[in-house]
Amino acid sequence: MKQFELDTMNSNETDQFAAMLAGFLKPGDVIALEGDLGAGKTTFTKGLARGLEIKKTVNSPTFTIIKEYNGRLPLYHMDVYRVADSYEDLGFDEYFEGDGVTVVEWAHLIEEQLPSEHLAIFLYHEDEEKRKIVLMPKGKRYEQICKEIFS
Ligand code: ADP
Ligand code: MG
Numbered sequence: 001m002k003q004f005e006l007d008t009m010n011s012n013e014t015d016q017f018a019a020m021l022a023g024f025l026k027p028g029d030v031i032a033l034e035g036d037l038g039a040g041k042t043t044f045t046k047g048l049a050r051g052l053e054i055k056k057t058v059n060s061p062t063f064t065i066i067k068e069y070n071g072r073l074p075l076y077h078m079d080v081y082r083v084a085d086s087y088e089d090l091g092f093d094e095y096f097e098g099d100g101v102t103v104v105e106w107a108h109l110i111e112e113q114l115p116s117e118h119l120a121i122f123l124y125h126e127d128e129e130k131r132k133i134v135l136m137p138k139g140k141r142y143e144q145i146c147k148e149i150f151s
Pocket of ligand 1: 009041044
């Protein structure tokens, strides 16, 4: 399986990378974020939101599960950490198939409900401020995006 990696040395670099990635996204795109608490999933999402020209402050939706923001494209930000049952249907499909970009923190917890084509991104806490970011595109479209970014 193809995978693409980079290291970021501080939260600003993670933000920058995510903002750049946002430039490649279109309605219906889904990004599955994985990584331990504090790895940088929300930091990454904030950068993506900046890249989508969202003006509102993006905060972790841990207690609401889904938050919606308007920008150049809508952003649907999910944190499914507290979804009790992986099959619990909270209407995720409407977001995945909607007019915006969906970002899911802890995406594996609702793996059964994720669209088969998505961009999986893993964040690894290497050091106080160093993170390894691994992109694993699922599907041709996301592979193409990764190839362009890393070419
Ligand atoms: P998560 O959503 O995965 O729990 P957060 O994004 O909320 O993680 O928190 C990550 C924390 O780590 C933030 O306080 C952020 O400033 C800090 N941090 C330090 N270095 C980095 C980096 N390279 N990338 C992302 N976050 C970083
Ligand atoms: Mg978070």
